[in-house]
Amino acid sequence: MFYLHHTPVWLRWLFPPGLLWQGAAPQGNEVFLTFDDGPHAEATPFVLDQLSAANMKGSFFCIGKNVVAYPHLFSQIIESGHTVANHTMHHVNGKLTDAVSYADNVAAADAHIHSNYFRPPYGQITSRQASAIKSRFSDMQIVMWSVLSGDFDTSKTGAQCFEKTIRHIRPGSIIVFHDSGKAMPRLAEALPRTLHWLRQNGLQSCALPKAKGPLPE
Template structure:
């Protein structure tokens, strides 16, 4: 169970976490989780370039280690790189010290390219983990979850719901993953085209 649109009251409960960007400008903040991977990342970068779009890539450290050339390409293309743990850990199922060490391990690979932004995999984080992480990072969630990971959701509905949930200053989540690339190939170009036609710009955090 998940919500395509994060309710406003949830952001009010956790005001120090970034859910969206307060702005009057026609801007959307694209984020891509779980990469970099050769099955998806190069294609995503091509689509972004077509629309002069910038994005934030919340990267898994193990994938950076395996595909460092893709990490370098994302950085060279002037996108933002952010921490998504080394092993894509579920915070609810992981001890706080193990979790903190895993975040640090990923940060070592990100190095000088660090944005000091962090998103917990699955959006799951214990309070003790949050208290530790916020000392060094701004924790970023989202106000639009595309649902591209949901196998029971058609590509057409994924696109429609993503468009309907997006508003000025939205932070939207897509996955940069081999598991979701086929659906993303339908959704992302049409999403970008729709909002570009409405004179929106796409920015990195």
């Protein structure tokens, strides 16, 4: 499996304009932990416990059908002060979906999630799909990432994911983990170690601001 743990700036030019790859760090120590694909019966409570113990906040890019399946976990994410965000209703692949169906799937998830943040599953999104979303949700910020933990990669250990992740973290980094059953074997080690490392290095994970409108770059 080929993927880059860090998204180089040149690669970002291959994507539609207006995507958020990096957050703002006005205090110089903010980073943005994000968790894709939940809520999940085991992984989401684990992440919530870890964030609470570390006194850090994150953003959860939820799949609509999982929100329907686990409404209490979805509520718990919000009540704990984290940000919820849209990751489509059925985790659709932008490569295999036309722009109208794609935006329909985002809209279906919006009915359950109500967020002005969206992340495309697999990082796959075309300009037509981004435009179709923006035409229905003018305030929707499409959020990509600067650091991939690789916790979805079953050929890696949790320790390897942790080492790769911390090598690339800078103030403002948007970091991807997954609260999914598939990622759990690696997440269970990589997340607590990453939180500990952030604290040791004076960095604080913040939730993406819930106020509407795009973040300043």
